[in-house]
Amino acid sequence: MENYTNLKIPVEMLANWQGLIEHVADIASIPTSLIMRLQPETIEVCVTNTHQKNPFHVGDAESLSGNLMCKAVIDSQQMLIVDNALRSERWCDNPDAKLGLISYCGLPINWPTGKAFGTICMLDSKENGYTDSERQLLTLFKNMVENSLTILYQQYILEEKVKHRTAELEQVNQRLIKKIDEYASAEQIIEYQKYSHELTGFPNIHELEKQFNANIITSDKNAALIHIRITNLTQIRNNLGLEYSQYITCYVAEKLKRLCPECIHLALLADDDFALIYQQHNDDLTNELMVIINDLISGLNETVSFAGQRVKLTRCIGVSLYPEHGKSFLELMHNSSVSASECQLHNRDYQVYDASLKTMLMDRFQLESQLMHALTNEELSLHYQPLFDVGSEKLIGAEALLRWHNPLLGFVGPDRFIPVAEESGMMIEIGYFVLRTAIKQLASWQALHHDDFSVAVNLSPLQLADPALVDTIQALLETHHVKATSLEIEITENVFLGDQDGVLQVLNRIDALGIRIALDDFGTGYSSLSYIHRFPFSTVKIDRSFISNLDTSLVNRHLVTAIISMANAFNLKVVAEGIEDKAQADFIQRAGGHIYQGYHFGRPVNVDDFSRQYIC
Ligand code: C2E
Ligand code: MG
Numbered sequence: 001m002e003n004y005t006n007l008k009i010p011v012e013m014l015a016n017w018q019g020l021i022e023h024v025a026d027i028a029s030i031p032t033s034l035i036m037r038l039q040p041e042t043i044e045v046c047v048t049n050t051h052q053k054n055p056f057h058v059g060d061a062e063s064l065s066g067n068l069m070c071k072a073v074i075d076s077q078q079m080l081i082v083d084n085a086l087r088s089e090r091w092c093d094n095p096d097a098k099l100g101l102i103s104y105c106g107l108p109i110n111w112p113t114g115k116a117f118g119t120i121c122m123l124d125s126k127e128n129g130y131t132d133s134e135r136q137l138l139t140l141f142k143n144m145v146e147n148s149l150t151i152l153y154q155q156y157i158l159e160e161k162v163k164h165r166t167a168e169l170e171q172v173n174q175r176l177i178k179k180i181d182e183y184a185s186a187e188q189i190i191e192y193q194k195y196s197h198e199l200t201g202f203p204n205i206h207e208l209e210k211q212f213n214a215n216i217i218t219s220d221k222n223a224a225l226i227h228i229r230i231t232n233l234t235q236i237r238n239n240l241g242l243e244y245s246q247y248i249t250c251y252v253a254e255k256l257k258r259l260c261p262e263c264i265h266l267a268l269l270a271d272d273d274f275a276l277i278y279q280q281h282n283d284d285l286t287n288e289l290m291v292i293i294n295d296l297i298s299g300l301n302e303t304v305s306f307a308g309q310r311v312k313l314t315r316c317i318g319v320s321l322y323p324e325h326g327k328s329f330l331e332l333m334h335n336s337s338v339s340a341s342e343c344q345l346h347n348r349d350y351q352v353y354d355a356s357l358k359t360m361l362m363d364r365f366q367l368e369s370q371l372m373h374a375l376t377n378e379e380l381s382l383h384y385q386p387l388f389d390v391g392s393e394k395l396i397g398a399e400a401l402l403r404w405h406n407p408l409l410g411f412v413g414p415d416r417f418i419p420v421a422e423e424s425g426m427m428i429e430i431g432y433f434v435l436r437t438a439i440k441q442l443a444s445w446q447a448l449h450h451d452d453f454s455v456a457v458n459l460s461p462l463q464l465a466d467p468a469l470v471d472t473i474q475a476l477l478e479t480h481h482v483k484a485t486s487l488e489i490e491i492t493e494n495v496f497l498g499d500q501d502g503v504l505q506v507l508n509r510i511d512a513l514g515i516r517i518a519l520d521d522f523g524t525g526y527s528s529l530s531y532i533h534r535f536p537f538s539t540v541k542i543d544r545s546f547i548s549n550l551d552t553s554l555v556n557r558h559l560v561t562a563i564i565s566m567a568n569a570f571n572l573k574v575v576a577e578g579i580e581d582k583a584q585a586d587f588i589q590r591a592g593g594h595i596y597q598g599y600h601f602g603r604p605v606n607v608d609d610f611s612r613q614y615i616c
């Protein structure tokens, strides 16, 4: 899994980094700015700016055995500033000084695992201490490069997982073929044991506790309690009968015996609940656990056949560690069970316990159970926030923002409940409510106001994966006689974390209808220019975190200007979100932005207030 450090950086990502490096050199007025990449024996120029006095080229390398400032940055994992190498005993003979670059400011760049990737640095031919703003800018660009590395790493892990699972499945298939005879006899045993699980040969919870007290408490080694739950067993019992579900219990019990080495204590807690205790063998419990958990994940990822029916097992895995997460057996059991529930909720492969899980889980259960009835109880509504044209300061449209008022919980903000609606799948239905309400309202405002008035609706990643989405939007527009060009949908960069080809197809279909597509919260996610290039966006919305401190942050002023000029180059409209005062509005106007949104122009208000204030 360490091969990611050799990954080739995709061309679009390099082009994106090139843009950052050019900005650094321009803003700091220096000849050289570099992204350096660590190689086994050398450090190599990965990206460099195009200034004519810059002596570096992509691919130039220096041996790590030399006296290198970049190496010092990587080793110390801290910013290094050398204002004049010629006056420093330590740095006077470094290779950059020999090229005439005597001052240096550099930061480490790491992979998301913490492993070193290289550095980002600025070099000047004259003495330079680098201002606070220049240092902040370098830090910001370091974060952007590290965000790109996170995407690259996630893609790599995904591909590795697929490869690994395919190989595992192949092996499991081979084993299954060999064991057909064994299963035939297992069926006879199941007949015999129909009403008793004790005969699976597994200890029960009391025996597991005894083993724990005898072997773990008395030893000075760390241990882990792993909880495995077959999450669709009740469904299997309801649909296929008790005999089938008992077969699955025995099948999984047998499977676990084979998957886990002898030294692990295993127990069957209930039909669908298994637990095992693993005691640390060598020095690294985490690594040993990862091997076991990976074996469990792939080993239980299969379809089981019995009595002519095939069933795909779904499972969750929760882990608690001894003594970190509990000194007694019962405490550990409870915490691994909480982790298993969290794992199930988030559809993760596994979940290790963390103290905040308990409260989060309680809060979430409460939110989820109340949200389930929010639509039928008519607790959801839309507020609308006005959008104004920068040139004429005229109203041109509104963004629809979802609101939830629950009698028990009071007002719950969308930032809290939308993730819950996403994870539980409710967002599809809620999303249709938003689209239906907003399009209907748009039709009525267009009749009163003017045809050019438009409404923007936020779509979540889950909605984009819904095959009925585009047809439903089209049908809604037709039903309410609304032109597609009056509707804009807003998506955030989160959607690109999943199936990018699938997202591209959906967005192309939406674009083909004439609906505009905005990239929301730009600057907070991976902010990759390649998305803007590849996907049919017509608008970029600069996140309000950049606008809120325009007056104090030179870096943000530079960034906002850079985003607007980039958007103009791509022929995109720019909305500045979160404008709270006139100075911010003036800045956006001077920088060439197109649309204002923010409290300075109007807060989100309910439909009646919006109509009263802006339409009539
Ligand atoms: P967003 O789409 O970026 O919406 C803009 C957010 O900024 C809104 O927060 C708005 O009230 C707030 N805002 C606008 N101007 C200002 C300002 O001048 N100052 C400050 N401090 N805030 C301002 P809200 O309504 O809480 O929504 C938060 C997020 O929830 C939205 O961010 C959006 O991502 C999500 N959301 C809201 N409604 C929906 C929806 O119907 N579907 C989906 N999928 N997400 C939604
Ligand atoms: Mg939005």
Ligand code: MG
Pocket (backbone or CB within 6 Å): 520, 521, 541, 543, 544, 577
């Ligand atoms: Mg936004």
